[in-house]
Amino acid sequence: QRIILNANLKEVYILASIREVAKRAGVAACTVSRVMNGTASVAPETRKKIEYAMRELDYIPNELARGMFRQRAGIVAMLVPSIRHPFFASLADCIENQLFFRGYKLMLCSTSGETEREREYLGFLKSNIVDGIIMAVSSLDREEYAALEKPVVMLDYYVNDSIPLVTADHRMGGKLAAEEFIRNGCRLVLHLCDEEKADRVVSFESHLELERILGEHGIESRRISISWNSPDMEVYTEEARRLLREYPEADGVMAADMVAAAFVNAALESGKKVPGEFCAVAFDGTYAADMNGRELTSVVQPVEKMAEKVVEIMARLLEKQRPKETDVRIPVTLRYGKTT
Numbered sequence: 001q002r003i004i005l006n007a008n009l010k011e012v013y014i015l016a017s018i019r020e021v022a023k024r025a026g027v028a029a030c031t032v033s034r035v036m037n038g039t040a041s042v043a044p045e046t047r048k049k050i051e052y053a054m055r056e057l058d059y060i061p062n063e064l065a066r067g068m069f070r071q072r073a074g075i076v077a078m079l080v081p082s083i084r085h086p087f088f089a090s091l092a093d094c095i096e097n098q099l100f101f102r103g104y105k106l107m108l109c110s111t112s113g114e115t116e117r118e119r120e121y122l123g124f125l126k127s128n129i130v131d132g133i134i135m136a137v138s139s140l141d142r143e144e145y146a147a148l149e150k151p152v153v154m155l156d157y158y159v160n161d162s163i164p165l166v167t168a169d170h171r172m173g174g175k176l177a178a179e180e181f182i183r184n185g186c187r188l189v190l191h192l193c194d195e196e197k198a199d200r201v202v203s204f205e206s207h208l209e210l211e212r213i214l215g216e217h218g219i220e221s222r223r224i225s226i227s228w229n230s231p232d233m234e235v236y237t238e239e240a241r242r243l244l245r246e247y248p249e250a251d252g253v254m255a256a257d258m259v260a261a262a263f264v265n266a267a268l269e270s271g272k273k274v275p276g277e278f279c280a281v282a283f284d285g286t287y288a289a290d291m292n293g294r295e296l297t298s299v300v301q302p303v304e305k306m307a308e309k310v311v312e313i314m315a316r317l318l319e320k321q322r323p324k325e326t327d328v329r330i331p332v333t334l335r336y337g338k339t340t
Contacts, residue, residue: 020057021053022050025050027046027049031050074131075105075106076131076134076318077124077133078092078106078134079133079134080111080136080137081110083110086231086284086286086287086288087256087257087286087303090303091303094303094307095134099314109121114139115140118137118139122144131318132153133148133153134310135152135157138156142160146159146163153166153310155310156201162326165202166306166309167306167329168203168329169332170204170206170209171205171206172331172332173206173283173301173332174207174210175209175210175213177210177254177283178213180281180297181214181219181279181340182219186219186279187220188220188249189221190221190254191222192226192253192255192259193207193226194225202329206283206299210254231258237265240267243263244270250278252280253278253279253281254283257284257285257289257296260281260283260289261289263278263280264296274294274338275339275340279297279339281299282339285298285335286303295338295339297334297336298337299332299333300335302332309330
């Protein structure tokens, strides 16, 4: 099969394929179209002839080409920094299920933190390849997102009041983590984040809240920058070893699941008791929070609820309806493990 992108040729290609089926079945091309699209009732005997002809010709309707012709693809794209990242993988899985339930397919795109790659994927919106985009990345200027003319839902990044935002309540997550470190008697807590995006993402609120509450209780904290674009357990573990050598007095860490697990491994290697001499609070609570056979105490982002809300808003936008909410912060929870 071919996908013809020239708008002047799309209809010719699609109708030619339908005509082949129509000729074999001995019916009009419009009757075949009605069977494929379900737009009108067709006599059972005629439907059988058409279905038999389609099987004989091994004809598979090109949904992408048909979508381009109708200016509706039935596909929603989701842009993530990395498909390998446990949080984005888990969230994408839930979003795909929600979209499928509503009759849409998911196109998952990994930008690897590259601005130009993100910009190229956004170009899909200017064609009819996808109907809307769910953004879990935010390397472009706000103006570029605001200029998009098709449905967009942002995850963790505020653009303006017109573009819906769905995120976890990160300030609440920072509070829960801080209270757990206080309860465990920690004196120096390391927390790892991507500082380059500090002014761009809502999730940075968890770090600000952690610092504020720990500071009020006389507990030191160190904010350390780390990139999430290429999750690699070996790299994270080596970085954890280095940081524990640099901060030997550190007795707590808050980080994404894989990074927190790496710190637990490094702390155990250095002879520290976990918990007791070192505590870890993972932030996300995905399957990766149990990677080393020791379940981490975790601030759990509710990916299923987030996915449900994201798709609910996207569906309303695709139906040309106003979302009921445009700034959604979903509560997080603390799940106790064996690291505090």
